[in-house]
Amino acid sequence: MSEEYEGGGFNLDQEPDKFSIEKEILNRINQTIPNLNLTTSIRSFGFGPCTSWGDTQLNLPPTAYSKPAFNSGIDALACSSGGSPMASAIEGTTMDLSATSGQIAVLILSDGHDLDGSPVPAVQALKQQYGDRLCVYSVWVGNKEEEGGKLLLNQLSDIARCGFRAQAEDIASSGGMAKFVQSVFLKPAAAPDCKSMDTDADGVNDCDDRCPDTLKGAHVNQFGCWIVDIKFDNDKSNIKPEYYSELDSAVQVIMNNPGVHIEVQGHTSNTASAEYNLALSDRRARAVANYLRDKVGANATLTERGYGLTQPIDTNETEEGRANNRRVELKVLR
Missing domain, CATH: 3.30.1330.60 (OmpA-like domain)
Incomplete structure (x- = not known):
């Protein structure tokens, strides 16, 4: 995530890294989502000082959603380092969710590239535990030469049989982000067939x-x-x-x-x-x-x-x- 992000749609630094783009996406989600009765949590993965020399770190424990609380979790994402042990983060998420009830939306931000092992077994175990409560969404934050990572992210939603993958540049606009948030968090009460x-x-x-x-x-x-x-x-x-x-x-x-x-x-x-x-x-x-x-x-x-x-x-x-x-x-x- 420390590599330069070459996609469009984000007017940050002249050469922002993928880590900065991911934090900006989380900030825009937080700005766009209405005040709902949710429990939210943020977990990062990597290896080195950013994750206290572990494979994954819980940056925001499950807590009642509020914009300030979620913002504090984003601020806790201080740096990027090491490899990409996504499977460890999903295994940690499985435990994080153990005390929750209701529908679950797991959102993964990644380039899906050069991972430390396949996250597929971890998502299969997550699905087995939470069943139809679970949907898996992902945002691909990658560059052109890493497009093979999209296949992996698609596969994770397919395992859950609920969810979808978006691209960072597709949700960079206010309209794109509003549509994304609505698709993930809001469901019409009486939608036509x-x-x-x-x-x-x-x-x-x-x-x-x-x-x-x-x-x-x-x-x-x-x-x-x-x-x-x-x-x-x-x-x-x-x-x-x-x-x-x-x-x-x-x-x-x-x-x-x-x-x-x-x-x-x-x-x-x-x-x-x-x-x-x-x-x-x-x-x-x-x-x-x-x-x-x-x-x-x-x-x-x-x-x-x-x-x-x-x-x-x-x-x-x-x-x-x-x-x-x-x-x-x-x-x-x-």
């Missing part, structure tokens, strides 16, 4: 829709995410002419929404190394973005980003699943 709702009218019900803000007319996959259904040849990033009509359909959707800001995302299967797939996904995202940019001109802002093998939507154990993972998605940023 999401199975019967399709807010963005893309044909995927709100329960299953992972991309709830899709533009009208966009071609979506089974998860409601806007895709351009292009198949690239092995180790290639050039767009074959038979896919021009698919891209032209995306152009029409963009032209119907002038001023939109879209991130063109490249994704791959896992048939090569993470580093290789990241570079390949960058090239494919760039090829699609350039095609769209030539057509839409100044009517939209397009940025491109490769995610490599970090965000599969299907199994990588079959050819069909790998083909589904080799995709380009269009994400509406604003």
Whole structure:
């Protein structure tokens, strides 16, 4: 956590470290969360003087939530040092929660990279003890070369069968943080059945829709995410002419929404190394973005980003699943 954070969204030091970003996220959570009847706790992990030469340290014991109390726990996070024994912190959290009742939200801030052992068994034990009371959320505070850590953080929420992973830059804005806090801490008392709702009218019900803000007319996959259904040849990033009509359909959707800001995302299967797939996904995202940019001109802002093998939507154990993972998605940023 002492390494420089290279992501966007936080106007702190010119070159803030990841530790400073994590503390800032906790501060913004504390500023955003309403005064609820909660019990809160903060536990850190590492090794060295920051954790009193242990693997984990309880910086704020379980206590009734108040903004000053939670702020004191944040202030107790004085430094970062040593490795990343996340498993030890989760084991400690299992004990911290033993006297609690009601629903549990465990929030993990980490880059998920180069950990001292897998935290998966510890989360499995946590789930076994607390069952349906438990949800696991995470905020990925990492850099591009550490994107493999997202896979691990996703896996932790999957074990709990409740929760999700966010990225630091996605919750840096006040709106992003408000949505995050609402999703974690607040639950509508009488929400309509999401199975019967399709807010963005893309044909995927709100329960299953992972991309709830899709533009009208966009071609979506089974998860409601806007895709351009292009198949690239092995180790290639050039767009074959038979896919021009698919891209032209995306152009029409963009032209119907002038001023939109879209991130063109490249994704791959896992048939090569993470580093290789990241570079390949960058090239494919760039090829699609350039095609769209030539057509839409100044009517939209397009940025491109490769995610490599970090965000599969299907199994990588079959050819069909790998083909589904080799995709380009269009994400509406604003």
